[in-house]
Amino acid sequence: MERKQIVKTVSEHFGVKAQYLGVPSFAYEIRTEEQTYTIDREGKIVNERGRAIELRDVLNRKEGESAEEEIPRLGAEETTTSAPYEIPLPLESHDGRALRNILNMIYSKQELIKKSLGLAGNLIEEDFITAINAASIITLEDFNNHATEIGLEKVSGITLDFLKDEMTIELPKESAGAEELFTLICKLAQKQKCASYKSKATTNEKYTFRTWLLRLGMIGDDYKEARRELLKNLSGNGAFKGGAAHEA
Incomplete structure:
Protein backbone atom coordinates (compact mmCIF):
# COMPACT_ATOMS: atom_id res chain seq x y z
CA MET A 1 0.00 0.00 0.00
CA GLU A 2 1.35 3.44 -0.92
CA ARG A 3 2.01 6.00 1.79
CA LYS A 4 -0.81 8.33 0.73
CA GLN A 5 -3.33 5.51 1.18
CA ILE A 6 -1.87 4.61 4.58
CA VAL A 7 -2.15 8.25 5.72
CA LYS A 8 -5.70 8.50 4.43
CA THR A 9 -6.74 5.22 6.03
CA VAL A 10 -5.35 6.05 9.49
CA SER A 11 -6.64 9.63 9.34
CA GLU A 12 -10.18 8.54 8.42
CA HIS A 13 -10.13 5.71 10.97
CA PHE A 14 -9.53 8.10 13.88
CA GLY A 15 -11.46 11.00 12.37
CA VAL A 16 -8.53 13.43 12.62
CA LYS A 17 -6.58 15.37 10.03
CA ALA A 18 -3.03 14.32 9.24
CA GLN A 19 -0.40 17.03 9.60
CA TYR A 20 2.38 17.16 7.01
CA LEU A 21 5.67 17.93 8.78
CA GLY A 22 7.70 18.96 5.71
CA VAL A 23 11.50 19.32 5.70
CA PRO A 24 13.56 17.42 6.75
CA SER A 25 11.45 14.36 7.66
CA PHE A 26 8.68 14.73 5.03
CA ALA A 27 6.56 12.64 7.41
CA TYR A 28 2.90 12.87 8.39
CA GLU A 29 1.77 13.08 12.00
CA ILE A 30 -1.64 11.91 13.20
CA ARG A 31 -2.59 12.82 16.79
CA THR A 32 -5.38 10.94 18.56
CA GLU A 33 -6.61 11.21 22.13
CA GLU A 34 -4.46 8.26 23.18
CA GLN A 35 -1.54 8.18 20.78
CA THR A 36 0.52 10.07 18.20
CA TYR A 37 1.44 8.23 15.02
CA THR A 38 4.14 9.27 12.58
CA ILE A 39 4.15 7.94 9.01
CA ASP A 40 7.57 8.39 7.42
CA ARG A 41 8.44 8.90 3.76
CA GLU A 42 8.67 5.12 3.28
CA GLY A 43 5.19 4.54 4.71
CA LYS A 44 6.37 3.07 8.03
CA ILE A 45 4.12 3.82 11.01
CA VAL A 46 5.83 4.70 14.30
CA ASN A 47 4.13 5.44 17.62
CA GLU A 48 5.17 8.14 20.07
CA ARG A 49 7.54 5.70 21.76
CA GLY A 50 9.39 5.19 18.50
CA ARG A 51 8.10 1.65 17.98
CA ALA A 52 7.17 0.54 14.46
CA ILE A 53 3.56 -0.66 14.16
CA GLU A 54 1.70 -2.50 11.41
CA LEU A 55 -1.28 -0.73 9.86
CA ARG A 56 -3.55 -3.61 10.80
CA ASP A 57 -2.57 -3.23 14.46
CA VAL A 58 -3.29 0.51 14.40
CA LEU A 59 -6.78 -0.06 13.01
CA ASN A 60 -7.53 -2.95 15.36
CA ARG A 61 -7.11 -0.66 18.35
CA LYS A 62 -10.58 0.66 17.68
CA GLU A 63 -12.39 -1.34 15.05
CA GLY A 64 -11.48 -4.89 16.08
CA GLU A 65 -12.17 -7.60 13.56
CA SER A 66 -13.82 -5.30 11.01
CA ALA A 67 -10.37 -4.12 10.01
CA GLU A 68 -9.45 -7.69 9.04
CA GLU A 69 -11.70 -7.43 6.01
CA GLU A 70 -10.90 -3.83 5.16
CA ILE A 71 -7.14 -4.01 4.71
CA PRO A 72 -7.03 -6.81 2.10
CA ARG A 73 -9.82 -5.05 0.23
CA LEU A 74 -7.82 -1.83 0.02
CA GLY A 75 -4.76 -3.75 -1.12
CA ALA A 76 -6.74 -5.48 -3.85
CA GLU A 77 -8.05 -2.16 -5.14
CA GLU A 78 -4.58 -0.76 -5.43
CA THR A 79 -3.44 -3.60 -7.66
CA THR A 80 -6.17 -2.80 -10.20
CA THR A 81 -6.19 0.99 -10.11
CA SER A 82 -3.50 3.59 -10.63
CA ALA A 83 -4.39 6.60 -8.52
CA PRO A 84 -2.29 9.77 -8.82
CA TYR A 85 0.33 10.41 -6.19
CA GLU A 86 -0.69 13.43 -4.13
CA ILE A 87 1.56 15.89 -2.31
CA PRO A 88 -0.50 17.93 0.19
CA LEU A 89 0.94 21.31 1.13
CA PRO A 90 -0.55 23.33 4.01
CA LEU A 91 -1.48 26.96 3.39
CA GLU A 92 -2.32 28.03 6.95
CA SER A 93 0.60 30.43 7.17
CA HIS A 94 0.30 31.73 3.59
CA ASP A 95 -1.62 34.77 2.42
CA GLY A 96 -2.92 35.38 -1.10
CA ARG A 97 0.29 36.93 -2.32
Whole structure:
Protein backbone atom coordinates (compact mmCIF):
# COMPACT_ATOMS: atom_id res chain seq x y z
CA MET A 1 0.00 0.00 0.00
CA GLU A 2 1.35 3.44 -0.92
CA ARG A 3 2.01 6.00 1.79
CA LYS A 4 -0.81 8.33 0.73
CA GLN A 5 -3.33 5.51 1.18
CA ILE A 6 -1.87 4.61 4.58
CA VAL A 7 -2.15 8.25 5.72
CA LYS A 8 -5.70 8.50 4.43
CA THR A 9 -6.74 5.22 6.03
CA VAL A 10 -5.35 6.05 9.49
CA SER A 11 -6.64 9.63 9.34
CA GLU A 12 -10.18 8.54 8.42
CA HIS A 13 -10.13 5.71 10.97
CA PHE A 14 -9.53 8.10 13.88
CA GLY A 15 -11.46 11.00 12.37
CA VAL A 16 -8.53 13.43 12.62
CA LYS A 17 -6.58 15.37 10.03
CA ALA A 18 -3.03 14.32 9.24
CA GLN A 19 -0.40 17.03 9.60
CA TYR A 20 2.38 17.16 7.01
CA LEU A 21 5.67 17.93 8.78
CA GLY A 22 7.70 18.96 5.71
CA VAL A 23 11.50 19.32 5.70
CA PRO A 24 13.56 17.42 6.75
CA SER A 25 11.45 14.36 7.66
CA PHE A 26 8.68 14.73 5.03
CA ALA A 27 6.56 12.64 7.41
CA TYR A 28 2.90 12.87 8.39
CA GLU A 29 1.77 13.08 12.00
CA ILE A 30 -1.64 11.91 13.20
CA ARG A 31 -2.59 12.82 16.79
CA THR A 32 -5.38 10.94 18.56
CA GLU A 33 -6.61 11.21 22.13
CA GLU A 34 -4.46 8.26 23.18
CA GLN A 35 -1.54 8.18 20.78
CA THR A 36 0.52 10.07 18.20
CA TYR A 37 1.44 8.23 15.02
CA THR A 38 4.14 9.27 12.58
CA ILE A 39 4.15 7.94 9.01
CA ASP A 40 7.57 8.39 7.42
CA ARG A 41 8.44 8.90 3.76
CA GLU A 42 8.67 5.12 3.28
CA GLY A 43 5.19 4.54 4.71
CA LYS A 44 6.37 3.07 8.03
CA ILE A 45 4.12 3.82 11.01
CA VAL A 46 5.83 4.70 14.30
CA ASN A 47 4.13 5.44 17.62
CA GLU A 48 5.17 8.14 20.07
CA ARG A 49 7.54 5.70 21.76
CA GLY A 50 9.39 5.19 18.50
CA ARG A 51 8.10 1.65 17.98
CA ALA A 52 7.17 0.54 14.46
CA ILE A 53 3.56 -0.66 14.16
CA GLU A 54 1.70 -2.50 11.41
CA LEU A 55 -1.28 -0.73 9.86
CA ARG A 56 -3.55 -3.61 10.80
CA ASP A 57 -2.57 -3.23 14.46
CA VAL A 58 -3.29 0.51 14.40
CA LEU A 59 -6.78 -0.06 13.01
CA ASN A 60 -7.53 -2.95 15.36
CA ARG A 61 -7.11 -0.66 18.35
CA LYS A 62 -10.58 0.66 17.68
CA GLU A 63 -12.39 -1.34 15.05
CA GLY A 64 -11.48 -4.89 16.08
CA GLU A 65 -12.17 -7.60 13.56
CA SER A 66 -13.82 -5.30 11.01
CA ALA A 67 -10.37 -4.12 10.01
CA GLU A 68 -9.45 -7.69 9.04
CA GLU A 69 -11.70 -7.43 6.01
CA GLU A 70 -10.90 -3.83 5.16
CA ILE A 71 -7.14 -4.01 4.71
CA PRO A 72 -7.03 -6.81 2.10
CA ARG A 73 -9.82 -5.05 0.23
CA LEU A 74 -7.82 -1.83 0.02
CA GLY A 75 -4.76 -3.75 -1.12
CA ALA A 76 -6.74 -5.48 -3.85
CA GLU A 77 -8.05 -2.16 -5.14
CA GLU A 78 -4.58 -0.76 -5.43
CA THR A 79 -3.44 -3.60 -7.66
CA THR A 80 -6.17 -2.80 -10.20
CA THR A 81 -6.19 0.99 -10.11
CA SER A 82 -3.50 3.59 -10.63
CA ALA A 83 -4.39 6.60 -8.52
CA PRO A 84 -2.29 9.77 -8.82
CA TYR A 85 0.33 10.41 -6.19
CA GLU A 86 -0.69 13.43 -4.13
CA ILE A 87 1.56 15.89 -2.31
CA PRO A 88 -0.50 17.93 0.19
CA LEU A 89 0.94 21.31 1.13
CA PRO A 90 -0.55 23.33 4.01
CA LEU A 91 -1.48 26.96 3.39
CA GLU A 92 -2.32 28.03 6.95
CA SER A 93 0.60 30.43 7.17
CA HIS A 94 0.30 31.73 3.59
CA ASP A 95 -1.62 34.77 2.42
CA GLY A 96 -2.92 35.38 -1.10
CA ARG A 97 0.29 36.93 -2.32
CA ALA A 98 2.37 33.99 -1.10
CA LEU A 99 0.04 31.55 -2.86
CA ARG A 100 0.38 33.53 -6.08
CA ASN A 101 4.14 33.42 -5.63
CA ILE A 102 3.97 29.63 -5.39
CA LEU A 103 2.06 29.33 -8.66
CA ASN A 104 4.32 31.89 -10.35
CA MET A 105 7.44 29.99 -9.35
CA ILE A 106 5.98 26.71 -10.57
CA TYR A 107 4.80 28.23 -13.85
CA SER A 108 8.15 29.90 -14.54
CA LYS A 109 9.84 26.46 -14.54
CA GLN A 110 6.82 24.44 -15.62
CA GLU A 111 8.35 22.93 -18.75
CA LEU A 112 11.39 21.70 -16.83
CA ILE A 113 9.23 20.46 -13.94
CA LYS A 114 7.04 18.53 -16.38
CA LYS A 115 10.02 16.85 -18.01
CA SER A 116 11.70 16.19 -14.67
CA LEU A 117 8.63 14.52 -13.15
CA GLY A 118 7.25 12.90 -16.29
CA LEU A 119 4.09 15.01 -16.49
CA ALA A 120 2.08 14.90 -19.70
CA GLY A 121 0.01 18.04 -19.15
CA ASN A 122 0.42 21.46 -17.62
CA LEU A 123 -0.01 22.08 -13.94
CA ILE A 124 -1.05 25.68 -14.67
CA GLU A 125 -2.39 27.17 -17.90
CA GLU A 126 -1.01 30.41 -19.33
CA ASP A 127 -4.29 32.32 -19.34
CA PHE A 128 -4.81 31.52 -15.64
CA ILE A 129 -1.38 32.71 -14.53
CA THR A 130 -1.68 35.87 -16.64
CA ALA A 131 -5.11 36.72 -15.23
CA ILE A 132 -4.25 35.97 -11.59
CA ASN A 133 -1.23 38.27 -11.82
CA ALA A 134 -3.40 41.08 -13.19
CA ALA A 135 -5.68 40.85 -10.14
CA SER A 136 -5.27 42.71 -6.85
CA ILE A 137 -4.60 40.02 -4.26
CA ILE A 138 -3.64 40.22 -0.60
CA THR A 139 -5.57 37.54 1.29
CA LEU A 140 -6.38 33.90 0.51
CA GLU A 141 -10.00 35.00 0.14
CA ASP A 142 -8.91 37.46 -2.57
CA PHE A 143 -7.07 34.68 -4.35
CA ASN A 144 -10.02 32.29 -4.04
CA ASN A 145 -12.47 34.82 -5.46
CA HIS A 146 -10.31 35.73 -8.44
CA ALA A 147 -9.20 32.14 -9.12
CA THR A 148 -12.80 30.93 -9.10
CA GLU A 149 -13.77 33.69 -11.53
CA ILE A 150 -10.85 32.87 -13.85
CA GLY A 151 -11.53 29.13 -13.64
CA LEU A 152 -9.88 26.68 -11.26
CA GLU A 153 -10.05 24.03 -14.00
CA LYS A 154 -7.14 25.91 -15.59
CA VAL A 155 -4.97 24.76 -12.69
CA SER A 156 -5.65 21.12 -13.49
CA GLY A 157 -2.54 19.65 -11.87
CA ILE A 158 -3.06 21.44 -8.56
CA THR A 159 -6.05 21.22 -6.23
CA LEU A 160 -6.71 24.31 -4.11
CA ASP A 161 -8.86 23.60 -1.06
CA PHE A 162 -9.53 26.90 0.70
CA LEU A 163 -11.78 25.28 3.32
CA LYS A 164 -8.89 23.11 4.51
CA ASP A 165 -6.21 25.74 3.74
CA GLU A 166 -4.37 23.19 1.65
CA MET A 167 -3.09 22.75 -1.87
CA THR A 168 -2.36 19.36 -3.41
CA ILE A 169 0.01 18.57 -6.26
CA GLU A 170 -0.98 15.52 -8.31
CA LEU A 171 1.76 13.42 -9.90
CA PRO A 172 1.67 10.16 -11.88
CA LYS A 173 3.89 8.37 -9.34
CA GLU A 174 5.51 8.82 -5.94
CA SER A 175 8.54 11.10 -5.87
CA ALA A 176 10.52 12.06 -2.77
CA GLY A 177 12.39 14.64 -4.82
CA ALA A 178 9.13 16.29 -5.86
CA GLU A 179 7.98 16.48 -2.23
CA GLU A 180 11.14 18.32 -1.30
CA LEU A 181 10.90 20.57 -4.39
CA PHE A 182 7.34 21.78 -3.75
CA THR A 183 7.94 22.13 0.00
CA LEU A 184 10.90 24.42 -0.64
CA ILE A 185 8.92 26.41 -3.20
CA CYS A 186 6.23 27.04 -0.57
CA LYS A 187 8.79 28.14 2.00
CA LEU A 188 10.54 30.58 -0.34
CA ALA A 189 7.22 31.95 -1.62
CA GLN A 190 6.44 33.19 1.89
CA LYS A 191 9.70 35.10 2.11
CA GLN A 192 9.54 36.82 -1.28
CA LYS A 193 7.55 39.98 -1.81
CA CYS A 194 6.80 38.90 -5.36
CA ALA A 195 7.89 36.19 -7.78
CA SER A 196 7.86 36.38 -11.56
CA TYR A 197 5.92 33.86 -13.62
CA LYS A 198 7.87 34.57 -16.79
CA SER A 199 9.91 31.68 -18.15
CA LYS A 200 13.15 31.79 -20.11
CA ALA A 201 14.27 29.44 -22.86
CA THR A 202 17.30 27.31 -22.10
CA THR A 203 19.72 25.21 -24.13
CA ASN A 204 21.00 23.45 -21.02
CA GLU A 205 18.10 22.08 -19.00
CA LYS A 206 20.14 20.45 -16.25
CA TYR A 207 22.22 23.55 -15.51
CA THR A 208 19.19 25.85 -15.50
CA PHE A 209 17.15 23.58 -13.26
CA ARG A 210 20.05 22.74 -10.94
CA THR A 211 20.80 26.44 -10.45
CA TRP A 212 17.15 27.05 -9.60
CA LEU A 213 17.09 24.14 -7.14
CA LEU A 214 20.08 25.61 -5.34
CA ARG A 215 18.36 29.01 -5.13
CA LEU A 216 15.36 27.29 -3.56
CA GLY A 217 17.65 25.94 -0.85
CA MET A 218 18.27 22.42 -2.13
CA ILE A 219 21.91 22.55 -1.08
CA GLY A 220 24.23 20.00 0.48
CA ASP A 221 24.32 16.25 1.00
CA ASP A 222 20.83 16.18 2.55
CA TYR A 223 19.39 17.01 -0.86
CA LYS A 224 21.86 15.05 -2.98
CA GLU A 225 19.42 12.26 -3.87
CA ALA A 226 16.59 14.71 -4.49
CA ARG A 227 18.73 16.72 -6.93
CA ARG A 228 19.80 13.54 -8.69
CA GLU A 229 16.21 12.39 -9.06
CA LEU A 230 14.96 15.73 -10.34
CA LEU A 231 17.77 16.20 -12.86
CA LYS A 232 18.04 12.71 -14.33
CA ASN A 233 15.37 13.22 -17.04
CA LEU A 234 16.76 16.56 -18.24
CA SER A 235 19.24 17.18 -21.04
CA GLY A 236 22.51 19.07 -20.82
CA ASN A 237 25.23 19.28 -18.20
CA GLY A 238 24.49 20.37 -14.64
CA ALA A 239 28.03 21.53 -13.93
CA PHE A 240 28.71 23.65 -17.01
CA LYS A 241 26.49 26.45 -18.28
CA GLY A 242 27.58 25.90 -21.87
CA GLY A 243 26.43 22.30 -21.72
CA ALA A 244 29.78 20.51 -21.63
CA ALA A 245 33.26 20.86 -20.19
CA HIS A 246 35.81 22.41 -22.52
CA GLU A 247 39.14 20.70 -22.70
CA ALA A 248 42.18 22.80 -21.88
